[in-house]
Amino acid sequence: MAISKLFFAYFHKNEKPFKMLCLPLLPLKNVINQMSFESVWRLSKTSRKMYEKIKNVKKSIYKIVIDNRFEYNIIYPRFKTRILRFEKKSDFVSVYNEMGTNKEITASVYLKFSVDFWIELFYKLDKRGPGKLRSSVYKLNHLKKRLKYLNRFDELFSIKHVDLVIDKYKLFGDSISHPLFQKCDYMEIVGNTSYISNNEMNFVLNNFKLKNGLLTNCLIAEDFDVTAMQQIPRLVIFNAQHITVEDLIKMDCETIKLCYHQFKPRHINQLLHHWLSGEMPKLRRFRLNFYCDTTWIGVVLSGIEHSKWDGQRRAKFFRDGIESIDCGNGFDIERNDGLLATFSSLEDSIDFVVWGNISAL
Template sequence: MRLCTRNIHIQTNIDSALDSCTMSSIKLLSFPLLVFSEIVRSMEIMEILELSQVSRRMLNVLNLARISVETVHVVNGIVDKITIFNESCTERKFAIEFLKTPQPVVGQMKVNNISIDVCGKNTTQQIINCNSNQFGYGLVHVLTHMDKIFYRMEYSIGIELSTLNAMRGVLCHSIFRKCDYVQIRGRKETLSNEDCEYLLEKTQPTTGITIFSKLSPDFDYKKILHFSRLRVPNLGKMPLEDLKALDSEIANLGNHQFTESDINEFLHHWIEGNNRKLRRLKLDGFKDAPDWDALLKDISYTEWSSKEREKNYKSKYTHTEETIDCENGRDFMDKNGQLATVVYHSEFLDFLIWNDRFPE
């Protein structure tokens, strides 16, 4: 009963606080932290950001409120933008976009003790517009300021390889070491070992990496084999020994040089108990169905049976879940009885490991 009474009391305080905030925002800091926290958590991100600029005291109390957000996405190049999406990454909640075409300044945003010119704001769409010449200057200050507001904030960074030299000074800031995922863009560019090392050192991504650019002929693949999520559409001449050393959970590799005999050797390597973290290896670039006799040479396999596993395999790379039809797949086990399926679909070969053969 005491707990119930306390919850009712808290909710009453919150409702009263919200009414009071409507009447006069200057009373917001007079509420207990618990009530204050509930109020600000109900606000839009743009409102929270604007509130944080009122005073240092307000910024400090917002930090104590532990307002959580999903991963902050930072991209540069064709567009320069800071975006926060919802949990499923399907809907934008807030964005600061740095426009390539300069616009007249209509106001300022004070973050991290500096002012950034604002040339537009849309509260309905939750977008703040700034001019792109402030991106390099303002990015670190905006992220540092947001890091003081939001609790355990992480970053996903997409960087155009052609802008790397201009971004080196920015990426040196420690704020980027909270990076969760890095996407290296520029399909016409070539990623060198030196640039790859630099980006990984400055961002230190904890989960994964996508490399859309080409790789240099001497690229050291060992730098990227440990990421839980790995996507490289232009793999190039990756040695088979590096593929066998793969330590990812999900790897999506395209434009590779592997033959059916190479993949057969990899499958035997897995059957012997290696690549224990692996859950899915997707190999793009098969225009025709593989030579199954060569691919599954000396491997004891069976056709799909509904008694052994589900027809469909579900894979979640980051936020979006993908369903793979495995009805035409070939099933086999490793030496410990772990079931796997290899299946061919238009232009790609999928190697899938079943943690749960009959997921709900």
Template sequence: MSSIKLLSFPLLVFSEIVRSMEIIEILELSQVSRRMLNFMNLARISVEPIHILNGSVDKIMVFNKSNTKRVFLIEFLKTPQPVVGQMKVNNVCIDVWSVSNHFFSTKETVYYSSKDTAEKVINCNSNQFGYGVVHILTHLDKIFYRMDIALGIELSTLSTMRGILCHSVFKKCGYLQFRGENETLSNEDCEYLLEKTQPTRGITIFSELSPDFNYKKILHFSRLRVPNLGKMPLEDLKALDSEIANLGNHQFKEVDINKFFHHWIEGYNKKLRRLKLDGFKETPDWDILLKDIVYTEWNSNEKGRYYKSKYTHTEETIDCENGRDFRNKNGQLATVVHHSEYLDFLVWQEKFPE
């Protein structure tokens, strides 16, 4: 049977073909020649979300477009294994130790030979992660016209990652995660990571915060999750410019949150859609929480019962039947509801969402 040369097709046809391919097939095809790589760039292929983790595990993961299922993984293993081949990216060869059942390898590259595997895995040398992640991302950046990177950094590895993070490819970061529950995030390290990655959507901070932490550096992110908030001042909470904020282990009591509500009623925090606070295992004192606020209990004629919130890709549904409703001076409707150990402040965009 005669073969068909992809590059013989018009660009429009070529683009449709490569856009239908899986990520591993696109990666293989990009290594055929410089001309093929240039054509793939012209095809304007969009890429699924790319997640990068370092520390106890070093991984580059590609998820489907809904960010719910991992479809491709490059893992840098810390336990040495026999080299079975090499993956060539950005003119650099990375040793491959093992691959999933449906791969076969040569000295130059790794090929995928079946579409039966739900998840494709390439295992590489962990010692090559430092420069390997840069070259892989740079190569992917040449293939795809837009990359969506989520980066998780272990604070304990920051000293060795500083040189790597200086590469401009990390400025394509949409989401940044500070990892290390036993670590403390200093102002210097926070400022450095934010400067080098410039996340556009949001951040999560799993580590502790230094006693002198400057909260103003993080209040503007659309998505903000800080499980160990510490002693954030009330004035910083009032300055919150996020759409969704999930804050834990904080010092705020009903009287503080009441002041925040009054601040919102006056027309501030215009972007806010949800503020979730933990630390309320018992039902809050509603008299203190809603002091001097005109509110009503849930009414099916006023709004829907369920509020839907999406932090990144996972949607959460909150039952507002036992909540209290009030409006700001612009007529915007909000609900405060207690559930489990959380107090949720929800701002409605639609009264009766589907």
């Protein structure tokens, strides 16, 4: 490792990247992995041979977000693709936390949107973001340039996570034929004026391994088969008006978030009783946004033994990915098998989180 550091210092100081062509693969890999993304990107452009060398190294990147949708800008209305790069997990978390600590955004609003929504807002509020992160956004207005960048990312780097934000109508054509799109493990399907059909959803599930989740703000028809999505670990549906409690209890998701729904407190009570009976073993979080009320608590917890937060029993904050949910004012519910959960109400939203077995907390 010390030798590789000397190589790196020498080449960086003397700016002679062609010398690196003489390095065997292992020393070259050590040098490349210590270089910044920007340095590797520039180095790949010095020669075709250097490009091929870097292809064999495959420097690791935590995540890229491919935002491939129509974005309407009042000043410059146009379609554009953006690639947002996060070299380390800490880069990704810092963007999210930056928005979470924004004093202009209340907690209830903060929890109602997706992670990628906050990333987008962060970059729109340019002055609030660190410059090094702003330099990680690639705006690609032309198809040829987009393809070039996608190829470069795919060939030169080992990308741990690929998030795809895409218009529904672009899902079924050449726009997603690139290999990098096929590596997508989290997807946001947007288009709040268009319906997504059962066939279209089956296409998505058959062509993408969404191990990190799915969000859609498309309209859902009354005959839509929600249970087709029951194996998706993290499911967020904005237009959930036609989803019933009968649909929910069939779900095998870890996280379910629904907005614009038709649930009443009695339905949530039914769901909690279903969970208490030992069902929905994978569930870690259920959230309803909008059309909720703090007065629901009495009906929701009817017939369910519950208690207020005890700091000796569990933590105050529940971690869901990079989200932190304040459960200090929630009501704890313990299942017969020892699983501890908390029901919380915040303005017009409710949260039900499962901590795990109480003996392990």
